[in-house]
Amino acid sequence: MFEGNLSKSIGKLKTANLGFPRMGRQRELKFALEAYWSGKRVEQELMSTAAQLRREHWKLQQVAGLNSIPSNDFSLYDQVLDALVLVGAIPERFGSGPVTLEQYFQMARNSPEQSAMEMTKWFDTNYHYLVPEWSEGISFNIDTRKLLNEVHEARDLGIETRPVLIGPLTLLLLGKGVNGFDPMALLPKLTTAYVQILQVLEAENIEWVQVDEPMLVTDLDANVQSAYRQVYSELKRVPVKLMLTTYFDTIGDNLRTAIELDTAGLHIDVVRAPEQLEETLQALQPEQVLSVGCVEGRNIWLTDFFLATPLLRKAVRQLGADRVIVAPSCSLLHVPHDLRSEAELSPRIKSWLRFAEEKLAEISALASRDEVAYQANAAALADRASAETTTNPNVREALTALRPQDFLRRSPYPQRAIVQRNELQLPLLPTTTIGSFPQTAEVRKHRAAHKHGHETSEQYEAFLKDAIAQCIREQERIGLDVLVHGEFERNDMVEYFAEFLDGFAFTESGWVQSYGSRCVKPPIIYGDVSRPAPMTLKWTSYARSLTSRPLKGMLTGPITVLQWSFVRNDISRQLTAWQIALALRDEVQDLEVAGIRIIQVDEPALREGLPLRCADWPHYLDWAVKAFKLTTSSVEDETQIHTHMCYCEFEDILPSIAALDADVISMESARSRMELLEAFQSHQYPNEIGPGVYDIHSPRVPSAEEMQELLSLALDVLKPAQVWVNPDCGLKTRGWPETVSALENMCKAADRLRNQIGA
Numbered sequence: 001m002f003e004g005n006l007s008k009s010i011g012k013l014k015t016a017n018l019g020f021p022r023m024g025r026q027r028e029l030k031f032a033l034e035a036y037w038s039g040k041r042v043e044q045e046l047m048s049t050a051a052q053l054r055r056e057h058w059k060l061q062q063v064a065g066l067n068s069i070p071s072n073d074f075s076l077y078d079q080v081l082d083a084l085v086l087v088g089a090i091p092e093r094f095g096s097g098p099v100t101l102e103q104y105f106q107m108a109r110n111s112p113e114q115s116a117m118e119m120t121k122w123f124d125t126n127y128h129y130l131v132p133e134w135s136e137g138i139s140f141n142i143d144t145r146k147l148l149n150e151v152h153e154a155r156d157l158g159i160e161t162r163p164v165l166i167g168p169l170t171l172l173l174l175g176k177g178v179n180g181f182d183p184m185a186l187l188p189k190l191t192t193a194y195v196q197i198l199q200v201l202e203a204e205n206i207e208w209v210q211v212d213e214p215m216l217v218t219d220l221d222a223n224v225q226s227a228y229r230q231v232y233s234e235l236k237r238v239p240v241k242l243m244l245t246t247y248f249d250t251i252g253d254n255l256r257t258a259i260e261l262d263t264a265g266l267h268i269d270v271v272r273a274p275e276q277l278e279e280t281l282q283a284l285q286p287e288q289v290l291s292v293g294c295v296e297g298r299n300i301w302l303t304d305f306f307l308a309t310p311l312l313r314k315a316v317r318q319l320g321a322d323r324v325i326v327a328p329s330c331s332l333l334h335v336p337h338d339l340r341s342e343a344e345l346s347p348r349i350k351s352w353l354r355f356a357e358e359k360l361a362e363i364s365a366l367a368s369r370d371e372v373a374y375q376a377n378a379a380a381l382a383d384r385a386s387a388e389t390t391t392n393p394n395v396r397e398a399l400t401a402l403r404p405q406d407f408l409r410r411s412p413y414p415q416r417a418i419v420q421r422n423e424l425q426l427p428l429l430p431t432t433t434i435g436s437f438p439q440t441a442e443v444r445k446h447r448a449a450h451k452h453g454h455e456t457s458e459q460y461e462a463f464l465k466d467a468i469a470q471c472i473r474e475q476e477r478i479g480l481d482v483l484v485h486g487e488f489e490r491n492d493m494v495e496y497f498a499e500f501l502d503g504f505a506f507t508e509s510g511w512v513q514s515y516g517s518r519c520v521k522p523p524i525i526y527g528d529v530s531r532p533a534p535m536t537l538k539w540t541s542y543a544r545s546l547t548s549r550p551l552k553g554m555l556t557g558p559i560t561v562l563q564w565s566f567v568r569n570d571i572s573r574q575l576t577a578w579q580i581a582l583a584l585r586d587e588v589q590d591l592e593v594a595g596i597r598i599i600q601v602d603e604p605a606l607r608e609g610l611p612l613r614c615a616d617w618p619h620y621l622d623w624a625v626k627a628f629k630l631t632t633s634s635v636e637d638e639t640q641i642h643t644h645m646c647y648c649e650f651e652d653i654l655p656s657i658a659a660l661d662a663d664v665i666s667m668e669s670a671r672s673r674m675e676l677l678e679a680f681q682s683h684q685y686p687n688e689i690g691p692g693v694y695d696i697h698s699p700r701v702p703s704a705e706e707m708q709e710l711l712s713l714a715l716d717v718l719k720p721a722q723v724w725v726n727p728d729c730g731l732k733t734r735g736w737p738e739t740v741s742a743l744e745n746m747c748k749a750a751d752r753l754r755n756q757i758g759a
């Protein structure tokens, strides 16, 4: 009956999962972790919550009928940190193994005494991992306690798992060499460690191991490709079957290398890169199994069974049913746990969505060609495709009417700078913050009370007014030059805006891990985006009325809204980004009309959205930069546009950052001691820059001297008139006392430097 259906003759296919969200349905892990860290719970209690979650998640996967269920995909903080503990590669400053729970969290979390390992984005996702630190002296002493514990726990439930390991090359390449050390020098020792780990698993009668090598979807040079061959020829000596697992893009020119590793199986992502199926099928060796990642692990839309089925059918024709596995494209870590508790979501939109649990059901249905599921899938797809609510003709029209000048400021920067200087009358080395002030438990408590109807809107707004007023007074007292309102009304810098925009839907419990215990609830873009009414005008204007100093309005930029939402897969990312840009452009205009002279449009996710393959960079950077310019270009020369970026390496996209043509950019740089400035210097960055002078991820209060020193480094390469003074990022995760002390020191540092340079 169904064209796309697998024919009855080929039998049921095998299924696998690559990883399950670990926070728990109601974020049980988050609360257990935070209770442990605050001393309200002991280690034993945390461990028992974690074990309970693992059991529940394994059982879910068993009930869903999956043949291959992962273990070691759980983590108390981060899977890369776990991999480092597993191979025993612990940076010296944290002592040596076997690692205790206390040491484990010291590596992950900053304390006043000790700085944690650095964090950065996992490929092009909003998940952050801890960056391995590779140095000459590092030793490898494997510690398989966690790995084996999970294997055994699952066995106690009668479940044979396929343990997940981060592959050796991916682990190595994700890290950074300390002081110019070449991590590749560690390859022989690291290989030995992996051989030992596989031997331990083999001794446990483990049949299959999932080895994640997403680095294989990036551009690799010949040295790395040959390192892959070297390492895997060693691993092959251990008789366990390896599922070489790639995701997020195409293996492309690494295909030959991947095949030559001669692993028992290969997993490919045919959601992001369906075109690689054909060539992979041609290239596979006679016995190799192919795991077809056809249920998207990165997004929340229902799978199009009628697109996935022909791919599976093609694989089956070529390989035979017993060499094909149906799987998600990547780990389900990046989607929320389940849809069941979403009572507020429109039933129609809900019928188009699948979270982790529902994706397991899709995998089973695809593999067994469940007739009823196929019918339901066809009906939901047809309903989504025909829904009128997803298209807004006005928005489409506005986009087609765009002219080149809509992407350009009226005058070039040097001219704008002169009028802005006149208008704003700021001192040299102006001081400011990135926008948010501490989101204290009190702020969150009021918002929760308001949301659940325990506090009226009047009460909640009175509280916010008070918080803003106090924040303005405090900034004036500290002596900051450009003030902000503090962002107390915002639950999250993306979700808050999405709530005002048409085309977005929200979940109540659709949490996704961002790092450690921190989660985000990405809004869902299901239709054309537009702005029915102003979003930030009220609180920004209120704050402005409280001070005579310049007040900076704060918006989240189009790429960051796109990147931190679940996006449509029925129109291009570019189109959605430009729709968001048009909505934000209206907001920028309203703020300007209301007399806000400085407007910051945050784009911390600009770098994160960069494609994994360099060949795809120019196209992305072109439309992403245009989205920012569309948002910001309508203003008069007098209005100063700021932007802010953090959480990543910017060196490789500096020309595009310059092309944003923001008057001022603030960037994270304290943790790398301003390394970034060299790049700015060599590119002759033309506009103004606030290189962050202190790391806001730590409660430690930096001294004025320290920040003065960093600022001097900035002044070595930049003209004084170019330099702004600010922290690395927003202060929402900090407490008030340390925030005030740090900002006081920051202003002191700026003052001293002004004196030094005779301003």
Ligand SMILES: Nc1nc2c(c(=O)[nH]1)N[C@@H](CNc1ccc(C(=O)N[C@@H](CCC(=O)N[C@@H](CCC(=O)N[C@@H](CCC(=O)O)C(=O)O)C(=O)O)C(=O)O)cc1)CN2
Pocket: 126, 439, 441, 444, 445, 447, 448, 451, 490, 491, 492, 493, 494, 495, 514, 515, 517, 518, 519, 520, 521, 564, 647, 733
């Ligand atoms: N979307 C996004 N991605 C991002 C960032 C970001 O800011 N946003 N920053 C970087 C990552 N940094 C992050 C920093 C902090 C948190 C964070 O603190 N998350 C909070 C949740 C934030 C939030 O939405 N808070 C809601 C409250 C949600 C909630 O749990 N409410 C409860 C009760 C809350 C209470 O009483 O405390 C309820 O409604 O019942 C609010 O403030 O309104 C957490 O995990 O705890 C997340 C990411 C990069 N990616």
Ligand SMILES: [Zn+2]
Pocket: 434, 604, 644, 645, 646, 647, 728, 729, 730
């Ligand atoms: Zn930031």
